[in-house]
Amino acid sequence: MVGVKDLKWTPIPIELAKKPDYFISGHRMCAGCAAPVIVKLALKALPNPENVVIVNATGCLEVASTIYPYTSWKRPWIHNAFENAAATASGIEAAFKALKAKAVWKDDLPIVLVFGGDGGTYDIGLQSLSGAVERGHKFVYILYDNEAYMNTGIQRCSSTPQFAQTTTTPAGVVIPGKLEWKKPIGFIIAAHGNAYVATANPYFWIDFVKKVRVAAEYNGPAFIHAISICPRGWYHSSKITMTVSRLATETCLHPLWEFDPENKEYRITDKSLEIARNPEKKVPVEEYLKLQGRFSHLFTPTRRDDIISEIQRKVDRDWEYLLKLAGMK
Amino acid sequence: MVEEQVEMLLNGDFAVAWAWKHVEPDVVAAFPITPQTLIVEKFAEFVANGEVRTQFINVESEHSAISAMVGAAAAGARTATATAANGLQLMHEILYIVSSMRLPVMMAVANRAVSGPINIHCDHTDAMGQRDAGWIMLFTEDAQEAYDTTIQAFKISENPDVLLPTMVCLDGFLVSHTAMNLKVFGNPKIVKDFVGEVRPVARIKLMGEEVELSLNPRNKIPLTFGPFCYYDYYFEFKRQQIEAMKAVPEIVERVNKEYYELSGRLYGNGRLVPWNVDDADIVAVVMGSAAGTLRWVARKYRERGTKIGILKVRMFRPFPWEEVQKLLENKEVVAVFDRAQDAGAMVGPLSLEVLSALYYSKNRPKNTVTYIFGLGGRDLTPELAEKTFEELIRIKEGKEKPFIKKYIGVRE
Numbered sequence: 001m002v003g004v005k006d007l008k009w010t011p012i013p014i015e016l017a018k019k020p021d022y023f024i025s026g027h028r029m030c031a032g033c034a035a036p037v038i039v040k041l042a043l044k045a046l047p048n049p050e051n052v053v054i055v056n057a058t059g060c061l062e063v064a065s066t067i068y069p070y071t072s073w074k075r076p077w078i079h080n081a082f083e084n085a086a087a088t089a090s091g092i093e094a095a096f097k098a099l100k101a102k103a104v105w106k107d108d109l110p111i112v113l114v115f116g117g118d119g120g121t122y123d124i125g126l127q128s129l130s131g132a133v134e135r136g137h138k139f140v141y142i143l144y145d146n147e148a149y150m151n152t153g154i155q156r157c158s159s160t161p162q163f164a165q166t167t168t169t170p171a172g173v174v175i176p177g178k179l180e181w182k183k184p185i186g187f188i189i190a191a192h193g194n195a196y197v198a199t200a201n202p203y204f205w206i207d208f209v210k211k212v213r214v215a216a217e218y219n220g221p222a223f224i225h226a227i228s229i230c231p232r233g234w235y236h237s238s239k240i241t242m243t244v245s246r247l248a249t250e251t252c253l254h255p256l257w258e259f260d261p262e263n264k265e266y267r268i269t270d271k272s273l274e275i276a277r278n279p280e281k282k283v284p285v286e287e288y289l290k291l292q293g294r295f296s297h298l299f300t301p302t303r304r305d306d307i308i309s310e311i312q313r314k315v316d317r318d319w320e321y322l323l324k325l326a327g328m329k
Numbered sequence: 330m331v332e333e334q335v336e337m338l339l340n341g342d343f344a345v346a347w348a349w350k351h352v353e354p355d356v357v358a359a360f361p362i363t364p365q366t367l368i369v370e371k372f373a374e375f376v377a378n379g380e381v382r383t384q385f386i387n388v389e390s391e392h393s394a395i396s397a398m399v400g401a402a403a404a405g406a407r408t409a410t411a412t413a414a415n416g417l418q419l420m421h422e423i424l425y426i427v428s429s430m431r432l433p434v435m436m437a438v439a440n441r442a443v444s445g446p447i448n449i450h451c452d453h454t455d456a457m458g459q460r461d462a463g464w465i466m467l468f469t470e471d472a473q474e475a476y477d478t479t480i481q482a483f484k485i486s487e488n489p490d491v492l493l494p495t496m497v498c499l500d501g502f503l504v505s506h507t508a509m510n511l512k513v514f515g516n517p518k519i520v521k522d523f524v525g526e527v528r529p530v531a532r533i534k535l536m537g538e539e540v541e542l543s544l545n546p547r548n549k550i551p552l553t554f555g556p557f558c559y560y561d562y563y564f565e566f567k568r569q570q571i572e573a574m575k576a577v578p579e580i581v582e583r584v585n586k587e588y589y590e591l592s593g594r595l596y597g598n599g600r601l602v603p604w605n606v607d608d609a610d611i612v613a614v615v616m617g618s619a620a621g622t623l624r625w626v627a628r629k630y631r632e633r634g635t636k637i638g639i640l641k642v643r644m645f646r647p648f649p650w651e652e653v654q655k656l657l658e659n660k661e662v663v664a665v666f667d668r669a670q671d672a673g674a675m676v677g678p679l680s681l682e683v684l685s686a687l688y689y690s691k692n693r694p695k696n697t698v699t700y701i702f703g704l705g706g707r708d709l710t711p712e713l714a715e716k717t718f719e720e721l722i723r724i725k726e727g728k729e730k731p732f733i734k735k736y737i738g739v740r741e
Binding site: 050069078083097099101104134 | 355356358382383384386387388389390392393394396397398399400401402403404405406408422423426527543544545546547548551552553554555556557558559562
């Protein structure tokens with residue numbers, strides 16, 4: 001399949017900026033939240049943004065963008081429940097196929113674009129997502145991963161990084177935050193074998209919009225895992241969202257890659273490809289951790305070198321694994 | 330004019346599948362659960378052989394089945410699914426969302442007892458657990474009625490004044506797996522003309538534009554389905570849903586009548602099917618296949634001059650309480666036969682509805698009792714029915730004291 005590298009489309013900032021916004025201001029997402037950036041870019045990346053149906057799992061984005069009687073969505077949009085965005089998408093896709101077969105719908109089939117948070121994707125919605133992917137529906141699922149249940153007040157999710165504090169994994173004198181390593185959701189979806197899977201970061205926006213375009217043009221399920229910075233839940237200033245976002249990839253905590261299901265290839269992309277070729281460009285994880293209050297217990301009152309080095313060891317391990325998968329090791 | 334029909338030997342599940350075949354929904358999503366499986370197996374055959382153009386989604390759970398229905402129906406498609414028992418319970422959360430979004434989904438429920446202990450046979454507890462979910466609920470008595478009611482359900486739900494989902498219940502095994510000679514339309518076009526070749530999607534006025542009430546990307550104003558509602562609007566949403574429910578009784582009656590003109594088969598007024606109720610001293614109120622058993626036993630009593638009537642409730646939601654009140658006025662004894670669990674409640678769910686209706690009657694029956702029967706597929710045999718009728722006669726004659734409820738056919 002055509003991946004990011006062979007894509008015959010170069011996103012030009014001024015052209016994207018001129019495209020109409022289908023996710024408009026007036027919503028109540030927090031200052032510094034990366035989710036609206038992800039949504040706006042994704043909608044501008046579609047080949048035909050007019051012909052789209054959007055599905056949203058329960059979460060910050062859904063709650064803050066559709067407070068009745070207002071809506072920020074200038075395209076058809078549906079929110080069903082928390083755990084079933086992918087199943088809902090499969091119904092929409094099937095509906096347009098059936099209506100097309102009966103000549104009730106005469107245009108091209110619309111792109112079914114799903115936005116789900118990490119709770120609705122990693123945890124409660126995993127079954128629904130796995131089912132829809134396995135059945136091979138054509139839909140683009142964008143996971144905006146802010147690494148906890150932010151909408152309900154920053155509770156632990158299986159996407160929460162190890163040793164991060166959340167309200168249900170507080171850093172206590174005995175337990176230093178969440179004890180488990182983050183679940184590798186991208187690999188899990190890739191393991192289905194039939195889905196285009198990619199990771200993304202709104203800071204590296206060209207890579208992101210290209211991946212959305214690749215996903216939209218792929219004739220099957222597509223899954224994009226975008227890291228989504230949450231100043232409120234990560235406890236940092238809303239001014240440094242994009243700095244934190246950049247560091248997530250520069251430290252290799254959230255490396256950029258894509259999986260081509262037809263050729264069974266993992267390909268490292270953009271900044272991560274640069275780091276793969278120039279390992280000295282990899283930034284120590286501490287640079288990322290120290291900016292965020294959710295990791296503050298690793299630095300004060302006493303510095304926990306044991307934990308920081310444990311995180312670094314695991315990040316290095318996972319990065320090496322990815323390099324092997326991508327045939328770069 | 331009654332249209333040409335062919336006789337077929339079908340069980341209730343196959344009857345539903347044949348009704349679907351004749352209606353040809355755009356999207357069917359389902360997950361197998363006994364005793365619903367034959368519906369989806371038979372329908373899968375129709376799909377595999379190209380006899381219908383339906384998109385059939387073999388989902389990974391009932392939760393996803395009903396969730397896919399939400400997406401498909403919101404997209405403007407005609408939709409159908411089927412389930413039972415635990416599957417219906419797994420759908421529970423989404424059932425409320427379907428009705429609140431005013432999506433005309435048709436769902437067949439092959440009524441089965443709920444776990445635990447796990448059981449696969451008939452009772453109505455599964456459906457009764459969903460009675461407040463805002464769905465229209467129709468109970469059928471046999472495979473013929475299951476076929477007819479399935480077709481009617483699409484027309485009822487899709488009526489622009491209704492736009493509410495309909496659950497068509499058929500007793501697990503007793504109806505779902507019991508074959509009978511029944512009549513289906515020889516020409517599917519008759520059914521298509523009856524329900525409409527494609528689903529009539531409602532159009533609404535919005536900010537000066539007329540738009541289709543769907544996710545249609547061609548709408549001049551794209552619609553947002555399932556927004557977040559605070560206390561400032563939620564109550565009004567619910568109030569409107571209640572208002573939509575009010576339109577249902579009349580439309581059920583009209584569809585029942587129009588269908589009768591095509592098929593020659595009439596189910597009372599669509600809501601209630603009374604059998605010798607007018608002059609009866611004793612009336613048994615019942616739903617589902619047990620209505621047939623009770624009627625059969627009551628016939629023998631009638632022959633001997635004992636005036637027993639049977640009131641079959643076909644439409645449980647919305648509950649036709651005013652008509653029930655009227656039909657049961659001044660009766661000597663009313664006995665409600667409830668095929669559902671009632672733990673912790675005064676009586677079973679059907680009986681609660683009947684008692685509530687009777688409370689406001691100026692001419693209450695002299696005695697009202699409840700029998701809980703048939704849980705987990707326990708038979709209501711004619712002998713057992715006869716025993717209860719004997720008891721009701723003794724109550725009528727003042728030889729025995731009335732009671733609130735009794736469990737029949739169970740080892741105490």
